[in-house]
Amino acid sequence: MNVAGLSIAGIQAGLKSRQFSAAELAGEALRFASEENPKTNAYLHLCPERAMETARRVDAELAAGRDPGPLAGVPVAVKDVIVTRGVRTTCGSKLLEKFVPPYDATAVVRLEQAGGVVVGKTNCDEFAMGSSNENSAFGPVRNPVALDRVPGGSSGGSAAVVAQGTAVVSLGSDTGGSIRQPASFCGVVGVPPTYGRVSAYGLVAFASSLDHIGPFSRNVADAATLLKVIAGRDDMDATSAAAPVQDYHAAMTGDLRGVRIGLPKEYFAGLESETGDRVHAAVDVLRKLGCEIVDISLPHTEYAISAYYIICTAEASSNLARYDGVRYTTRSSDAATLQDMYRHTRGEGFGAECKRRIMLGTYVLSHGYYDAYYLKAQRVRNLLTRDFQQAFEKVDAVVAPVSPFPAFKLGEKLADPLQMYLSDIYTITGDLAGIPCMSVPCGTTSAGLPVGMQILTRHFDEPGMFRVAHAYERAVTR
Amino acid sequence: MKITEQQVRYVAELANLTLTDDEMGHMVHDMDEILSHMDKLNELDTTDVEPMAQVLFESEETATLREDRERATLPNAEATGNAANSAQGYFKVPRVIEK
Numbered sequence: 001m002n003v004a005g006l007s008i009a010g011i012q013a014g015l016k017s018r019q020f021s022a023a024e025l026a027g028e029a030l031r032f033a034s035e036e037n038p039k040t041n042a043y044l045h046l047c048p049e050r051a052m053e054t055a056r057r058v059d060a061e062l063a064a065g066r067d068p069g070p071l072a073g074v075p076v077a078v079k080d081v082i083v084t085r086g087v088r089t090t091c092g093s094k095l096l097e098k099f100v101p102p103y104d105a106t107a108v109v110r111l112e113q114a115g116g117v118v119v120g121k122t123n124c125d126e127f128a129m130g131s132s133n134e135n136s137a138f139g140p141v142r143n144p145v146a147l148d149r150v151p152g153g154s155s156g157g158s159a160a161v162v163a164q165g166t167a168v169v170s171l172g173s174d175t176g177g178s179i180r181q182p183a184s185f186c187g188v189v190g191v192p193p194t195y196g197r198v199s200a201y202g203l204v205a206f207a208s209s210l211d212h213i214g215p216f217s218r219n220v221a222d223a224a225t226l227l228k229v230i231a232g233r234d235d236m237d238a239t240s241a242a243a244p245v246q247d248y249h250a251a252m253t254g255d256l257r258g259v260r261i262g263l264p265k266e267y268f269a270g271l272e273s274e275t276g277d278r279v280h281a282a283v284d285v286l287r288k289l290g291c292e293i294v295d296i297s298l299p300h301t302e303y304a305i306s307a308y309y310i311i312c313t314a315e316a317s318s319n320l321a322r323y324d325g326v327r328y329t330t331r332s333s334d335a336a337t338l339q340d341m342y343r344h345t346r347g348e349g350f351g352a353e354c355k356r357r358i359m360l361g362t363y364v365l366s367h368g369y370y371d372a373y374y375l376k377a378q379r380v381r382n383l384l385t386r387d388f389q390q391a392f393e394k395v396d397a398v399v400a401p402v403s404p405f406p407a408f409k410l411g412e413k414l415a416d417p418l419q420m421y422l423s424d425i426y427t428i429t430g431d432l433a434g435i436p437c438m439s440v441p442c443g444t445t446s447a448g449l450p451v452g453m454q455i456l457t458r459h460f461d462e463p464g465m466f467r468v469a470h471a472y473e474r475a476v477t478r
Numbered sequence: 479m480k481i482t483e484q485q486v487r488y489v490a491e492l493a494n495l496t497l498t499d500d501e502m503g504h505m506v507h508d509m510d511e512i513l514s515h516m517d518k519l520n521e522l523d524t525t526d527v528e529p530m531a532q533v534l535f536e537s538e539e540t541a542t543l544r545e546d547r548e549r550a551t552l553p554n555a556e557a558t559g560n561a562a563n564s565a566q567g568y569f570k571v572p573r574v575i576e577k
Binding site: 098099100102103195196209235239300302303305306307309310317321324325326327328329330331335336337338339340341342343344346347348350352355356358359360362363366373375376377378379380381382383385417418421433434459 | 481485486489490492493494495496497498501504505508509511512513515516517518519520521522524527528529530531532533544552556557558559560561562563569571572573574
């Protein structure tokens, strides 16, 4: 059995024809994951007991003639910022090294109810802060496509395990590009849906007005299947949307005739040439499929980095205040007073990037700076959102690059935090507006490094986004 | 300079964060560079633009309200189970009030 080659549809067929059982598949996925993981460090820990228990339940339901659900037997990996009851959840942080959550995230509950088999938790930048996965307290992840390069971040592990084939699909989280950028670097599909489409209950908070959960997969249909399972209103998350979950697969007709695609000129200026070539070639494919290609402008794009890093650090400084040595496992041993306990626990526990963001966020929220930074950034966020609203009056979808360049070498950008922030330019805008925006592989550079194309649509137009992605994928893989 | 070492020390105090001397040096440099970049926002006139705190979409007014019914909560032992130091259902911290 070759786990690396399986799709969700392939697994359903295999289970039905009794080629393999869910337990056999889970066992093989776990074996393959432990064998491959030393190469990439993509899993922080596997959870064989939980996986085998779910797989045996799926087999029992199949034996009884019941339908275990659309993810029956599918090995799923979960980013380690998404809590799992009884299974260690570290957020890539020393502070939570021993944290064992007492409850499951809603997305995890839903995917297991649909028959999905959680096989392990994936490495990520500490508290999802980073663009290279080098900020994990447990070592960086290596890109399975090129082991001397980063897998992207912050959901680097979730992208890597799908690219490597040790999981069929995975869950990541996106705040400023943390699903799309690693998906593009590792050559897989990554989908942050509309903000609020998937319950964030159990997603450890980084920047709450931006954080959202979404799937990684090796093909567009699998991402749609997983998203459909985890999407929908959840009473445990007041920001989760009540809008009905649409039938994403029905939208994948392969027919793109008359679809208007906007190319924002601001997104094509600073690209490395090979990245630009691949995205333009993909746009040509869309044109041949009958799309009308329209040049558009998203005029406030150049302000997005500043607005984003003010908002996300402000929210992060507030969210990370809870790691004070009281409730969460790790406490400094050097603490005679309560104040020292807070300060030393945090000083010893947080890595450099988390400290930088806590400091920036505290500064922009502090007395005398709140209006000039935080409130100003929120106003600019509104302008960036309007840019998209105006664009969607003219076009059905926006197509853009995901990252200005393909996967870079480990260590290459680590010394310059501002340069690392600036590399998020094409992904943060979609998060600020809260619109669905996915990354689809669109070829490789001459050095064999994957390039991703980004597809963005209106709030809750996941069907439109999947329609374009699926037709493109079908045209280039045929 | 956007920010001085003295300001960085003050912010670290607000954030309850101990920084080593080495970290302090880097922090002053990085914050100065990043905050200078953020000044770019001042190029924009945002006088009549509403601040956007959250992504909102059209929904029924009561969409986020639920009935006020009692629901099961985490048992005390589980809620305190991850604490570095707890006893008898409470979190233990260093003494706060002197005798």
